[in-house]
Amino acid sequence: MGRSTGSRAIAPAHTAIEHRTFRSQGSTRHLDTVPTQTTPPDFDGVTLVRHPLVQHKVTRLRDRAAPTKLFKELVDEIAMLLAYEATATLQLEPYPVDTPLETHIGVTVQGKKLTVVPILRAGLGMVEGVLRLVPGARVGHIGLYRDHRTLEPVDYYFKVPGDAADRAFIVLDPMLATGGSAVAAVASLKKAGAERITFMCIVAAPEGIRRLRAAHPDVHIICAAIDRELNAQGYIVPGLGDAGDRLFGTR
Numbered sequence: 001m002g003r004s005t006g007s008r009a010i011a012p013a014h015t016a017i018e019h020r021t022f023r024s025q026g027s028t029r030h031l032d033t034v035p036t037q038t039t040p041p042d043f044d045g046v047t048l049v050r051h052p053l054v055q056h057k058v059t060r061l062r063d064r065a066a067p068t069k070l071f072k073e074l075v076d077e078i079a080m081l082l083a084y085e086a087t088a089t090l091q092l093e094p095y096p097v098d099t100p101l102e103t104h105i106g107v108t109v110q111g112k113k114l115t116v117v118p119i120l121r122a123g124l125g126m127v128e129g130v131l132r133l134v135p136g137a138r139v140g141h142i143g144l145y146r147d148h149r150t151l152e153p154v155d156y157y158f159k160v161p162g163d164a165a166d167r168a169f170i171v172l173d174p175m176l177a178t179g180g181s182a183v184a185a186v187a188s189l190k191k192a193g194a195e196r197i198t199f200m201c202i203v204a205a206p207e208g209i210r211r212l213r214a215a216h217p218d219v220h221i222i223c224a225a226i227d228r229e230l231n232a233q234g235y236i237v238p239g240l241g242d243a244g245d246r247l248f249g250t251r
């Protein structure tokens, strides 16, 4: 069990895999150097981004006191930082450029071949952060909501560019909880012809990761935190609550 302050329990550090290791030296606490991203044991096909800026911002995002404006800014900034990892396998093409001294054959990314697909609503909060890094990317949309009783996704909208087989897709959703929404979103993309799909989220539950990887083993997951578990209502714990409501102020 976690420590308790008043009525609120504080989970021990190891229950949410977003933490770096602290060493004590006298009264000063130092962070051990750790890789900025890693594949955690038991989570094949998952990249956990451990960069200090990402971890700092995820902790601020969890804070129930964070107002809507701050929450929105943090989701945007974390999405941009995660996008750096999610785009690491983008293909490059030769690109000649005239320096002041000579012609140099450099490289260029095929930005237009990338399509980001937010799952509505909460995924919308991650779009601009990714586009800041890849302004030429196209944007598709998948509308899904989770039925509060069954926790299964209900779809209501789907629109992506036509030439799906030629594109790389990054699906955006801050939360991977039971995994139902992610599995359904990826299935819809594949039905439309998509072959290269990455799933990018901020907080993932082990249950959701396992379900998505089992249904779509070809889909790599990029996340900023792997939390302890789901509660009886299907919320991620410790989590950050309802991401859509916190982003759009509909709590």
Ligand code: PRP
Pocket (backbone or CB within 6 Å): 119, 120, 121, 122, 123, 144, 145, 146, 147, 151, 153, 173, 174, 175, 176, 177, 178, 179, 180, 181, 182, 208, 234, 242, 243, 244, 245
């Ligand atoms: C949230 C979240 C994911 C989904 C995750 O959306 O943004 O899409 O739940 O849960 P799952 O992994 O169990 O499917 P929600 O259904 O609350 O819709 P909203 O974004 O419109 O609020």
Ligand code: URA
Pocket (backbone or CB within 6 Å): 175, 177, 234, 235, 236, 237, 239, 240, 241, 242, 243, 244
């Ligand atoms: N959707 C959310 O927004 N938060 C959760 O914890 C689970 C699903």
